[in-house]
Amino acid sequence: xxxxxxxxxxxxxxxxxxxxxxxxxxxxxxxxxxxxxxxxxxxxxxxxxxxxxxxxxxxxxxxxxxxxxxxxxxxxxxxxxxxxxxxxxxxxxxxxxxxxxxxxxxxxxxxxxxxxxxxxxxxxxxxxxxxxxxxxxxxxxxxxxxxxxxxxxxxxxxxxxxxxxxxxxxxxxxxxxxxxxxxxxxxxxxxxxxxxxxxxxxxxxxxxxxxxxxxxxxxxxxxxxxxxxxxxxxxxxxxxxxxxxxxxxxxxxxxxxxxxxxxxxxxxxxxxxxxxxxxxxxxxxxxxxxxxxxxxxxxxxxxxxxxxxxxxxxxxxxxxxxxxxxxxxxxxxxxxxxxxxxxxxxxxxxxxxxxxxxxxxxxxxxxxxxxxxxxxxxxxxxxxxxxxxxxxxxxxxxxxxxxxxxxxxxxxxxxxxxxxxxxxxxxxxxxxxxxxxxxxxxxxxxxxxxxxxxxxxxxxxxxxxxxxxxxxxxxxxxxxxxxxxxxxxxxxxxxxxxxxxxxxxxxxxxxxxxxxxxxxxxxxxxxxxxxxxxxxxxxxxxxxxxxxxxxxxxxxxxxxxxxxxxxxxxxxxxxxxxxxxxxxxxxxxxxxxxxxxxxxxxxxxxxxxxxxxxxxxxxxxxxxxxxxxxxxxxxx
Numbered sequence: 001x002x003x004x005x006x007x008x009x010x011x012x013x014x015x016x017x018x019x020x021x022x023x024x025x026x027x028x029x030x031x032x033x034x035x036x037x038x039x040x041x042x043x044x045x046x047x048x049x050x051x052x053x054x055x056x057x058x059x060x061x062x063x064x065x066x067x068x069x070x071x072x073x074x075x076x077x078x079x080x081x082x083x084x085x086x087x088x089x090x091x092x093x094x095x096x097x098x099x100x101x102x103x104x105x106x107x108x109x110x111x112x113x114x115x116x117x118x119x120x121x122x123x124x125x126x127x128x129x130x131x132x133x134x135x136x137x138x139x140x141x142x143x144x145x146x147x148x149x150x151x152x153x154x155x156x157x158x159x160x161x162x163x164x165x166x167x168x169x170x171x172x173x174x175x176x177x178x179x180x181x182x183x184x185x186x187x188x189x190x191x192x193x194x195x196x197x198x199x200x201x202x203x204x205x206x207x208x209x210x211x212x213x214x215x216x217x218x219x220x221x222x223x224x225x226x227x228x229x230x231x232x233x234x235x236x237x238x239x240x241x242x243x244x245x246x247x248x249x250x251x252x253x254x255x256x257x258x259x260x261x262x263x264x265x266x267x268x269x270x271x272x273x274x275x276x277x278x279x280x281x282x283x284x285x286x287x288x289x290x291x292x293x294x295x296x297x298x299x300x301x302x303x304x305x306x307x308x309x310x311x312x313x314x315x316x317x318x319x320x321x322x323x324x325x326x327x328x329x330x331x332x333x334x335x336x337x338x339x340x341x342x343x344x345x346x347x348x349x350x351x352x353x354x355x356x357x358x359x360x361x362x363x364x365x366x367x368x369x370x371x372x373x374x375x376x377x378x379x380x381x382x383x384x385x386x387x388x389x390x391x392x393x394x395x396x397x398x399x400x401x402x403x404x405x406x407x408x409x410x411x412x413x414x415x416x417x418x419x420x421x422x423x424x425x426x427x428x429x430x431x432x433x434x435x436x437x438x439x440x441x442x443x444x445x446x447x448x449x450x451x452x453x454x455x456x457x458x459x460x461x462x463x464x465x466x467x468x469x470x471x472x473x474x475x476x477x478x479x480x481x482x483x484x485x486x487x488x489x490x491x492x493x494x495x496x497x498x499x500x501x502x503x504x505x506x507x508x509x510x511x512x513x514x515x516x517x518x519x520x521x522x523x524x525x526x527x528x529x530x531x532x533x534x535x536x537x538x539x540x541x542x543x544x545x546x547x548x549x550x551x552x553x554x555x556x557x558x559x560x561x562x563x564x565x566x567x568x569x570x571x572x573x574x575x576x577x578x579x580x581x582x583x584x585x586x587x588x589x590x591x592x593x594x595x596x597x598x599x600x601x602x603x604x605x606x607x608x609x610x611x612x613x614x615x616x617x618x619x620x621x622x623x624x625x626x627x628x629x630x631x632x633x634x635x636x
Contacts, residue, residue: 008032014088015062015113026063026260030055033082034288036093040081042307044096045427046104047078049286049299053179053257054147057281058082060263061175064271065143071115071131075124075148077105078301079177080114087113097427099602104428119431120399121369122155124148125162125174132170143173143271150178151346154368165276166248173270174278178254179285179296244278253280258287297349301428319483322455322476326418327352329459329490330389333466334360340466341388343378345371351391351420371396375403375415382413387466391418394434394475395425405444409471412446416465417473422451423514423564424594424608425478429601434475435594439569441473442542448472448495449541453516455481457539463490477514477564479604496543504534506626507558507588510549512538512571515562515592515613522618531626533560541571544578553579553587560590560622564613567593592621 008025009032011017021029033055041048059082061072067087074080084102085093088111095101106114116127128146135142152158153176165172241251250273255266263281270277285300286292291310292299298312305312334340334356341363342356348366357364367374371392378388390397397404397419408415422434441449448468452458458476465472498510502523511519516537523533534552538545538561553559559579561572572591579587592613599607608614612621 050079051081077118121152257283319481323352379407422475430598438565451513498545499537502535508534508552
């Protein structure tokens, strides 16, 4: 039935086909794009609401501009589903976000129409400026466009870029997609700074020509000065035009982002400009699908759901999510200590802080998509006597590394980092996998770094971190826990103490977090083959439990480390450093973790199996270290 309603879309194999389509049929194409996006996301999950909001804008862009001759850079890229459907990926679109399928974000290797790999916010203007300068240095033609949401404009990188781009004043177009939403409701003064100005080429040329004429007259210069002051005063009261023009951009808008005729006309007009211009487009996130319009935050990035009702299908079972356990534990600890505060970077739902925000609104702070500011803001709170908890995804915290290093750790301030989505996260792919945080945090002085084996240990680690009075970080995965009982009384764990789980004589597995359970299972399998291995829940990456680790090293001669992090600079590397520091050079070490590559998209269990970080893979890697003869004598 869906196929019968896609007569137009099935004829669109490239953007050239969009240009050839009669204008009267463009609304029908928009409707077909929406149906395809909704149907695919209902099955695969995905960033539904952002992509639905820019369907008309995407059609207009490909109607007016010619990619890849003209280059469109999508900020974040989670709104690019219609772009993918119009640029030759329609037949493969049902593989969206699946292993070896179409990516949920623009990828250069996937299509010549994708000019820049994205996944994190606020990068588009910087990238577009670089592409525009490269074009000019080579003497080439073609337009360069950046499509950025108002939520992404809360990120400081966007303003660094727009300041530089306006100074250079190259031929480039910034499309500000203003839907008054990022992931959660936008915060900050800019989100209410909306406007209206003329967008026709006539008005643009008239303004430029009038300024040129008045500049040639002695009296005209005074008139021009007064006119500019009047214009700036008007814009200051009614439009954000003054802000963007102060950066050196011509400001156009706002334009109705769902009026195809207005969009096409506006884009055709600005395509004739030869300087930096910003077009302000007003859209509705989730447009065309009632449940997404009513709850755009839920449908920003959603799992599979029922199309008719919008009801999100339940997960695969298990215990409460790590995220929800963290949020509940933080509320309990904040009730006991009025100095505990919580900070998020535009992710109150995703980081489990909605309950905290409702219960302690005066101690909850959403800083917008501004991780750098969020971390330094937390450092300021800590310097002022509070104990802030920064709840930020692993791959997003990378953006604030300098602030963690210089503003928190250097001053030894009591900021706790609750690092969600560590390890592989699934279908969002390489821009969102949290496989580097152990490597980029463990070498920082004054940092305590913990990894819970289950959801119950997570809440005790949070209580431990808040008791330290120094920087601390807890990393935990996306998804549900194991369903273990949650202790009602929270207690502090002994700092730097691992937890022995199993005895063994042929070696010791020291596992972290999500790898503890499969390591135990692998040890049981190998025990049936005559390989008796101890298993240790490492708990602390920093400080290490030196006594226990060195004890097992001397006793067995073999250590196996298992972690959901890159092997380079990770937990296994810390063990090697420990052995070197104690001159234990005869110890064999097998490090299991993620390889030196960016991992693809796919389900968590698929990716772990692919790199040997599931039970079978761990057992296979360890088994390869041993040769077993008929008498079961083990030889390394």
